[in-house]
Amino acid sequence: MTFVLVHRIIAETTRKIAGTDPLDFEGRENILRQAEAEIQGMYAYNTDDPENRIVAAYTEIRISSLRLTNEFRQIQKSSTLPNSPGKHQ
Numbered sequence: 001m002t003f004v005l006v007h008r009i010i011a012e013t014t015r016k017i018a019g020t021d022p023l024d025f026e027g028r029e030n031i032l033r034q035a036e037a038e039i040q041g042m043y044a045y046n047t048d049d050p051e052n053r054i055v056a057a058y059t060e061i062r063i064s065s066l067r068l069t070n071e072f073r074q075i076q077k078s079s080t081l082p083n084s085p086g087k088h089q
């Protein structure tokens with residue numbers, strides 16, 4: 001059941017991120033931090049249990065994937081900015 005509940009939180013987080021301004025990288029990061037805190041607060045994983053290890057790994061992978069996407073877009077945006085006023089994008 002924990003897997004389903006965590007998956008729901010991550011799906012809601014993905015929807016929140018999709019609804020924000022694409023250039024609001026800090027806002028997106030805050031949404032991710034809130035989701036991590038919510039998951040950690042609700043589901044303190046006992047890593048002795050194999051099922052909990054799987055859910056913890058899934059959570060880490062999904063949040064890291066969302067964070068990596070956000071960071072990639074931020075780097076992509078900064079690399080497309082003109083270096084000098086006379087250059088075009």
